[in-house]
Amino acid sequence: MAWQCSSRSNAGLVENLRRAKLVQNVVAETAMKLVDRANFVLDKDRERAYEDSPQSIGFDATISAPHMHAMALDLIVPVLQARQDRLVKVLDVGSGSGYLAAALHHAVQQQQQGGKVFAIDYLEPLTEMTKRNLAKEGLQEAVAVDTRDGWKGWAEHAPFDAIHVGAAASMLPDPLVQQLAPGGVMVIPVGVFDQELLLVTKSQDGSSHTTKSITGVRYVPLIPVDPE
Ligand code: SAH
Numbered sequence: 103m104a105w106q107c108s109s110r111s112n113a114g115l116v117e118n119l120r121r122a123k124l125v126q127n128v129v130a131e132t133a134m135k136l137v138d139r140a141n142f143v144l145d146k147d148r149e150r151a152y153e154d155s156p157q158s159i160g161f162d163a164t165i166s167a168p169h170m171h172a173m174a175l176d177l178i179v180p181v182l183q184a185r186q187d188r189l190v191k192v193l194d195v196g197s198g199s200g201y202l203a204a205a206l207h208h209a210v211q212q213q214q215q216g217g218k219v220f221a222i223d224y225l226e227p228l229t230e231m232t233k234r235n236l237a238k239e240g241l242q243e244a245v246a247v248d249t250r251d252g253w254k255g256w257a258e259h260a261p262f263d264a265i266h267v268g269a270a271a272s273m274l275p276d277p278l279v280q281q282l283a284p285g286g287v288m289v290i291p292v293g294v295f296d297q298e299l300l301l302v303t304k305s306q307d308g309s310s311h312t313t314k315s316i317t318g319v320r321y322v323p324l325i326p327v328d329p330e
Pocket of ligand 1: 155161162163164165166174195196197198199200201202222223224225250251252253266322323324325326327
């Protein structure tokens with residue numbers, strides 16, 4: 103079904119995802135329409151940019167399939183919508199192409215001018231790619247990008263209302279759970295061979311969290327940078 107969402111235009115791709123109910127939240131759908139996926143694939147793959155499939159971006163990384171980005175946005179947007187008391191902050195771990203950081207930025211801005219997206223990857227060439235691709239969309243100032251270990255998150259900017267992890271962790275990284283704001287959510291693939299996409303929700307008083315399995319998935323691994 104996912105493959106059938108492929109199109110020859112960005113608008114067509116998102117429309118097909120909406121029809122297939124693979125993107126359901128209208129804020130998520132609008133965010134995806136505002137980001138041209140062709141700006142986030144390698145130049146040689148521009149003709150395939152609107153296929154609903156992952157594509158290699160080098161360095162053992164891939165830009166996730168559009169229906170996976172859609173699923174992540176659908177899970178994250180409701181939390182942003184509920185948060186009206188202060189500016190929201192969102193962390194994208196394993197930003198790679200930068201596509202989801204861009205889409206998250208637009209999702210945040212639809213709720214709240216001034217909310218902010220932070221994006222990290224552990225490889226400098228990939229954070230350079232994130233920045234370069236965000237610049238094509240005029241978002242180089244809007245999104246904060248840094249080279250750091252995703253297992254550790256970005257404590258200086260915590261707490262985050264939402265965290266997205268774009269690579270599969272062998273276990274749930276404690277620092278990321280700690281960096282979630284009360285009521286915040288994390289979307290993270292967990293597992294080595296059999297991976298599951300988990301939705302982690304921090305309790306309203308911030309003292310505990312629950313996890314819910316969304317679906318089986320296949321992501322590249324979240325690399326252990328500093329195993330101690
Ligand atoms: N979400 C991005 C990239 C997905 S590929 C997109 O859709 O384009 C997974 C990314 O996770 C890669 O860019 C890889 O470099 C990054 N990654 C792997 N291990 C990491 C770690 N320990 N910390 C931060 N990023 C990591």
